[in-house]
Amino acid sequence: xxxxxxxxxxxxxxxxxxxxxxxxxxxxxxxxxxxxxxxxxxxxxxxxxxxxxxxxxxxxxxxxxxxxxxxxxxxxxxxxxxxxxxxxxxxxxxxxxxxxxxxxxxxxxxxxxxxxxxxxxxxxxxxxxxxxxxxxxxxxxxxxxxxxxxxxxxxxxxxxxxxxxxxxxxxxxxxxxxxxxxxxxxxxxxxxxxxxxxxxxxxxxxxxxxxxxxxxxxxxxxxxxxxxxxxxxxxxxxxxxxxxxxxxxxxxxxxxxxxxxxxxxxxxxxxxxxxxxxxxxxxxxxxxxxxxxxxxxxxxxxxxxxxxxxxxxxxxxxxxxxxxx
Numbered sequence: 504x505x506x507x508x509x510x511x512x513x514x515x516x517x518x519x520x521x522x523x524x525x526x527x528x529x530x531x532x533x534x535x536x537x538x539x540x541x542x543x544x545x546x547x548x549x550x551x552x553x554x555x556x557x558x559x560x561x562x563x564x565x566x567x568x569x570x571x572x573x574x575x576x577x578x579x580x581x582x583x584x585x586x587x588x589x590x591x592x593x594x595x596x597x598x599x600x601x602x603x604x605x606x607x608x609x610x611x612x613x614x615x616x617x618x619x620x621x622x623x624x625x626x627x628x629x630x631x632x633x634x635x636x637x638x639x640x641x642x643x644x645x646x647x648x649x650x651x652x653x654x655x656x657x658x659x660x661x662x663x664x665x666x667x668x669x670x671x672x673x674x675x676x677x678x679x680x681x682x683x684x685x686x687x688x689x690x691x692x693x694x695x696x697x698x699x700x701x702x703x704x705x706x707x708x709x710x711x712x713x714x715x716x717x718x719x720x721x722x723x724x725x726x727x728x729x730x731x732x733x734x735x736x737x738x739x740x741x742x743x744x745x746x747x748x749x750x751x752x753x754x755x756x757x758x759x760x761x762x763x764x765x766x767x768x769x770x771x772x773x774x775x776x777x778x779x780x781x782x783x784x785x786x787x788x789x790x791x792x793x794x795x796x797x798x799x800x801x802x803x804x805x806x807x808x809x810x811x812x813x814x815x816x817x818x819x820x821x822x823x824x825x826x827x828x
């Protein structure tokens with residue numbers, strides 16, 4: 504039987520629309536089973552805390568469990584690769600931050616390209632670092648510290664929880680922009696770095712806000728500045744580094760991403776839900792208690808943040824020829 508041309512064209516158009524309709528229907532029903540939310544670091548860190556806050560919200564809103572799966576190792580690369588290699592169906596997501604942007608340049612031979620191989624979903628939060636010194640350091644302000652460091656080149660030890668991490672690079676950026684000479688002392692983790700900083704074995708560190716706040720309040724450490732472009736709501740009396748060193752900004756940030764080629768309808772649905780929670784006063788208060796600020800935005804906004812941070816830290820790593828341990 505020969506179909507009239509008009510009927511044939513209608514059938515052809517309908518067939519072409521079926522994949523799009525199927526994707527939309529899939530996104531509307533998504534998720535229909537538990538979703539893995541991979542954290543490329545161990546439990547209890549800022550990355551893990553952020554993932555659990557967002558995961559709980561998404562579980563309640565979308566009716567399926569968002570299961571946190573910690574996959575530490577290789578500076579975060581093991582967990583990142585697990586997301587990159589997963590099926591792009593929305594059932595494996597990752598919570599990524601500044602370390603992933605740094606690793607793109609820090610490691611010479613990765614099995615993936617972070618910027619190219621993930622699909623940004625939504626930014627979540629930004630955390631400042633706090634420049635803290637042992638109270639034995641005579642400087643009470645950042646300008647005084649810079650003057651003291653320049654008068655004592657090579658005599659100030661700068662701690663970090665490991666070579667090539669955000670805290671290390673934050674300090675190296677500070678050294679580059681102020682022309683001060685400090686000796687980097689890497690530790691195997693944040694806890695031993697704090698122990699020696701409080702004991703006076705090292706003099707300065709750019710430290711995590713949640714980990715350092717109690718030491719500051721107890722008088723064991725002195726806060727000189729925060730590293731974000733604006734002051735921290737948790738420590739509003741502490742100035743920013745950029746108030747004295749123009750253009751300085753360094754922070755830790757986190758957001759959700761999916762494997763490349765995840766359907767845009769699913770990404771948009773997740774983005775909408777994450778932005779809803781970031782607008783919730785309880786979530787704002789919880790992030791503020793941790794020293795963070797919500798980063799509501801589109802997938803494109805998160806993609807730009809990732810690209811900008813990858814370029815920024817890549818420039819620092821190449822300029823100083825920093826290598827991973």
